Every structure is written in C-alpha cells, then in structure tokens.
Amino acid sequence: MPGILEPEVEKYLSSLLPARDEVLADIERYAKEREIPIIGPDCGRLLFLMARIAGAKRIFEMGSAIGYSAIWFARAADPGAEIYCTDGDPANAELARKNFERAGVSKSVRFMIGEAVDLIDSVDGSFDIILIDVYKRQYPAALKKSLPRLTSGGLLITDNVLWSGLVTQEPKDDDTRGILEFNRTVYGSPELFPLIVPLRDGVAICRKS
16 A cells, blocks of 8 residues: 655655664565565554553554564563454464564464454453554444543554545545544544544554543
8 A cells, every 4th residue: 555645755754764673674575575564664663652652551453464563562562561463364373473483572462363353352451552454444343342442541543544545535435435434433532632644654543531
C-alpha cells in the first residue's frame, strides 16, 4: 500500500531514519521481496514511542503478519510486558516466532492463529494499547471489540486510515467504507481523543478517557 506523502517528502523522512538492527532490517527486506504488508520503520518508531510513553504492560495486536510491529512494541514496553499477536496464516505465525527468537523478545510475546477480531475475546483483562491492522472492512467491528478492552488512558492505534487518499473520494468498496466509518466513529466518540497522523498511509492514535 503506497503512502500518502509526497514522494520527495517520504524519501527525506526515510533518509533521517537510523539504521535498524539486523533482525528488523532482514524482516523489512523479506517483506518487500514478498509484498507482505508491514508498518515499516517510520511507523515502527511511532509504536515504540507510544508504548514507551504509555508505560504499556499489556498490548494486543489485531493483525501481526510476521511480527515486525510486535518487535517494536516488545522492545519499548515495560519489563514483563505481555504482547498478544494474531494472524490467520499459520505460516506467518511460524515465521513471526522465529523473528521473535532472533530479536530476543519471545518471552514477552504470545502468537494466536485465527480471526483477530474474535481472538481478543479469548484473552482476559484489559490492555494499555490495542493495534488494529486487519482487513479494512473489519475496522468498525474491531473498534467495537477494542474500546471496552482498553484501560482508562489506554491507546488505540490503527494503521492505513487514509488508505492511499481513497478516503477523500466516493467509496467504491467495503474496505474504504470500513475505514470511513471507523474514522467518523472515533472522532465522534465521547470516550476517545483521536488524532490521525499523516505518516505513511495514515495512523490514527486515540486515547481513551
């Protein structure tokens, strides 16, 4: 999914990024070669910053692919943090587990296979951060499941909320309609303070009151 920034601006931002370690760099190359969607290093740093500021101890990811975002979270979160990852593809889960081992974060991460929007029901307790990055048509359902599970002061972080600029046009598919409904809902919610950051493909950060 292409970003929404001007190419030269995106190139400039990328030029500022410090080099990632071998594990993250390998995942980035692997994902690019196989067209596996990951959040990328800019958004990875954003997740790290949010987790560190929040002092996050429990994190749930709706959509984890091969574990890239979870590594950023695990490295930022408090010692002893619990990070729950989800994906519907067993092959992705197996690769993610290998990536977690290489990154030294396996003890913090649990990977579950299945429908992410439903898997959150199988984990008790509340979360300091919930990341939504599933099929875009599922965003309204994911929001409905996530909001009651967030702690007071918790963060809901959602990727691809600008959808390559398609949010500015008449929607022609369920994914775009799902994103538009999600964006309207979070900005209209009395429980959330939302902000969309126009980074990469748009990241929504919402704090629960």
